Amino acid sequence: MKIAQIVMGPAGSxxxxxxxxxxxxxxxxxxxxxxxxxxxSVDNVEYPNSIDIRKLVNVVEVMEEFYLGxxxxxxxxxxxxxxxxxxxxxxxxxxxEDYFILDLPGQIELxxxxxxxxxxxxxxxxxxxxxxxxxxxxxxxxxxxxxxxFSGTIIALTCMLSLDIPHYNILNKLDLIKxxxxxxxxxxxxxxxxxxxNEINMIINYKYKKLTxxxxxxxxxxxxxxxxxxxxxxxxxxSCLFQLINQxxxxx
Numbered sequence: 379m380k381i382a383q384i385v386m387g388p389a390g391s392x393x394x395x396x397x398x399x400x401x402x403x404x405x406x407x408x409x410x411x412x413x414x415x416x417x418x419s420v421d422n423v424e425y426p427n428s429i430d431i432r433k434l435v436n437v438v439e440v441m442e443e444f445y446l447g448x449x450x451x452x453x454x455x456x457x458x459x460x461x462x463x464x465x466x467x468x469x470x471x472x473x474x475e476d477y478f479i480l481d482l483p484g485q486i487e488l489x490x491x492x493x494x495x496x497x498x499x500x501x502x503x504x505x506x507x508x509x510x511x512x513x514x515x516x517x518x519x520x521x522x523x524x525x526x527x528f529s530g531t532i533i534a535l536t537c538m539l540s541l542d543i544p545h546y547n548i549l550n551k552l553d554l555i556k557x558x559x560x561x562x563x564x565x566x567x568x569x570x571x572x573x574x575x576n577e578i579n580m581i582i583n584y585k586y587k588k589l590t591x592x593x594x595x596x597x598x599x600x601x602x603x604x605x606x607x608x609x610x611x612x613x614x615x616x617s618c619l620f621q622l623i624n625q626x627x628x629x630x
Contacts, residue, residue, distance in 0.1 A: 381409070381627055382478040382508040384499070386537050387515035388530065389484045392550040394423045395610055396515065397481045401426070403616050404477050412475035414466075416498075417483045418455040419448065425481075429469045431459055452483055456494050463501055470506045478508065486533050489540045499541050511626045512537065512545040518552050518607075521566050524577040525586065528593045531569055531603055538602065544626040548619070549605040553612070568604045571595055 383400070385393050397413050404411040413425040418437040435458045441451040459466065470478070482488075488495050502508045514537050516530040531547075538545040549566065565573045571594035578594070581587040597603055606622070609615045 379627070380476055380478065380506065380508050382414075382480055382502065382510045383623065384480050384482060384510055384512045384541070384543070385515065386482050386489075386512060387484055387548075387550075388486075388517075388533070391484070391515040391517050392610065393417075393481055393484070393515055394420060396513075396548075396550065396608075397425065397479050398423075399610050399616060400620070401479060403613070403620060404479075407620075409477040410475040411477040411479060412473055414470075414478055414480045416456075416459070417481055419452050419483065420481070429466070429473075431455065434459065434462060434465055449485060449487065452485055453487060453492075456483065456488060460494055460497060463498075463505075467501075467505050470502075470508070486536065489533070489537045493540075495537075496540055496542070499543060509627055510543050511623055512541050512543050513548055513623075514538070514545065515548040515550045515608075516605075518549050518555055521549075521555075521563075524574060524581065525590055527566065528569070528590055528597070531597060532593060535597065535600060535603055546619075546623065547603060547605045548608050550608050550610065552607050552609040552615075556609075563607065566605060567607065569594065570598045 385397055387393050401411045401413055413428040415425055415428055415430045415432070418431050418435060435455045437451045437455050440446060440454050441448070444451070444454065446454060482495070499510060503510065514534040516534065520527040520530050534547045571578065571591055574594065578587060578590055581590060606619060608619060
């Protein structure tokens, strides 16, 4: 059985670092991992022995040739990938590895009003026989700004609903706030308006506060979002997350 982690999240949420660290961890198990970079705009990151979309299409060249901005060029690259999925299928089928880690772009347009990511997941499942689980990561420093935290949570919910695969939300980079009391952090693991009342009441602007309350109630109505804390520098935390993900596939 081929397994794949679909790693999502906004820029700066630690996706690339996670992919590298989980690759190292899986290499020590009975699985053979391989990273698939599907973010054409990723910079200064070289994954070991990876499948890389940058070998198919280059975002800088697209920007220069078609006079597009960064977001427009990225969308063009992803559409180009969808038109050439046989390339990705061939790359995967040539692999002897059985555990894939897919690093996806963080642009919300790919999940909100665009079906590209959903079509990609369906294709990989049907043509490459990949059993997939989604991981959505946000930077733990989002908790400093309650509005930013709820915005990230709405994006997490959007990704969860659009891909329709087993899904986990990760509150990443916990090593940056090691001295924050556990009782404060735990309020953000299951976000709702009641547990975060104090943080919401600190918002001065009335309209912004009302919007934040309504968003928090929307999340409560779905009752689907909770976060798993992750300190990527802690081997035990990585191991716990890996075992939790494996439960989605009923494997050891």
